[in-house]
Amino acid sequence: MSITEVDYEWFTFINNIVQQSPLLDNIMILFAEYVQYAFALLIVMLWLLNKSNYRVMAFQAMLAFTLAYSINRLIELFFFRDRPFVSHDIIQLIDHTANSSFPSDHATSAMVIAFTLWLVSYRFKNIWFVLAIGVAFSRIWVGVHYPFDVMAGFINGLLVALFTHYILFKTPLITSFIKRPIFQGKMGDC
Secondary structure: OOHHHHHHHHHHHHHOOOOOOHHHHHHHHHHHHOOHHHHHHHHHHHHHHOOHHHHHHHHHHHHHHHHHHHHHHHHHHHOOOOOHHHHOOOOOOOOOOOOOOOOOHHHHHHHHHHHHHHHOOOOOHHHHHHHHHHHHHHHHHOOOOOHHHHHHHHHHHHHHHHHHHHHHOOOHHHHHHHOOOOOOOOHHHO
């Protein structure tokens, strides 16, 4: 059995459960379409709190997200995969364009931000990690990604978060630059 067949078999197993519980379907739609905005809101909130360690977390998460998302764009230049609803007759809970399914941008972005928070020991890191898993799984549930698309997104997010944390942010020059106050001096000094 090929990887593609295994992937489709796993997808089919999940897709056969869809529409058996309206509550569960609605929760999956919520995760698939809206929980991603909570990650963006968290980064903005950490930045606006203007504490040096929160600003470092926010900047690190933004940088890691940008790198991971860019890697996804590069992968899509060389590897195109139809979405499940294009290739198969499935139950689809949300509308989506028929662009490349591999890798999952939602899984990538949720994982890279959640794992970055994990690495910097953010106190609510477990909640964000669970939310990232929920976002990723929901993308399969609603019919817009195969399991391997989500796994590839998770791996990309994990590797980029590790690279950003251990290679870039362990450099004192970068960390000290980010910890500086946004506005130096008083407003009247201009």
